[in-house]
Amino acid sequence: MPESTSGDGRDDNERRFPRPFEKSYVVSLSVAIVSLVPYIIVTTAYTSFRLQVSSDISTGRTGLEIIAGRSTAGYAFGALLGGDLVQRFRQRWLFLLVEGFFVLGSVLAAIAPGTVVYGTGRVLQGFTTGILLVAALYQILLSRVLKNVRDTSAA
Numbered sequence: 183m184p185e186s187t188s189g190d191g192r193d194d195n196e197r198r199f200p201r202p203f204e205k206s207y208v209v210s211l212s213v214a215i216v217s218l219v220p221y222i223i224v225t226t227a228y229t230s231f232r233l234q235v236s237s238d239i240s241t242g243r244t245g246l247e248i249i250a251g252r253s254t255a256g257y258a259f260g261a262l263l264g265g266d267l268v269q270r271f272r273q274r275w276l277f278l279l280v281e282g283f284f285v286l287g288s289v290l291a292a293i294a295p296g297t298v299v300y301g302t303g304r305v306l307q308g309f310t311t312g313i314l315l316v317a318a319l320y321q322i323l324l325s326r327v328l329k330n331v332r333d334t335s336a337a
Contacts, residue, residue, distance in 0.1 A: 216318075220284060221257070221311035224291070228304075241297045249301040253308035260312020268317050277317050284310040 228235065228250070236246055267276055287306030294300035 218311065218315060220288070221307060224288060224307055225253075235300070239294055239297050239300045245297055249297070249304050252301065253304040256305040256308030257312040260309040260314075261316050262312070264313035264316030267313060273317050277314065280310045280313045280317065284314065 232243075232246060236242065284307060287303045287310060290303030291300055291307065292303070294303060
């Protein structure tokens with residue numbers, strides 16, 4: 183059964199479960215920045231402890247650079263996939279689910295006994311951060327940019 187919409191263009195789910203701070207640019211931007219902070223911290227910590235990590239997982243500099251490159255590629259693919267996911271699922275649940283996977287990736291990287299587990303954790307961190315960026319920025323674009331487009335097109 184299709185969901186009914188009212189005159190304001192919102193369906194029943196959107197009326198029952200309103201998005202918090204949907205119209206607040208400052209809060210939406212803050213959420214976007216907060217979603218990026220964990221990845222920035224993890225990446226910075228990785229560079230600071232590169233020699234220790236290399237010793238702990240028994241790999242050389244080249245192996246760590248390959249893992250870092252794959253983590254960055256995961257970030258790019260996560261951002262690409264995030265655009266599609268944001269349109270298919272509610273941002274609140276998507277944000278929480280993806281944040282959980284980021285924590286899982288961080289735990290994997292922290293307790294990694296070897297290169298494969300460490301690499302999997304880092305790639306998962308990059309991938310989920312890419313999705314988080316898009317999930318957080320999507321709301322900013324809707325609330326700010328599209329409003330300005332409607333205002334200028336009506337003139």
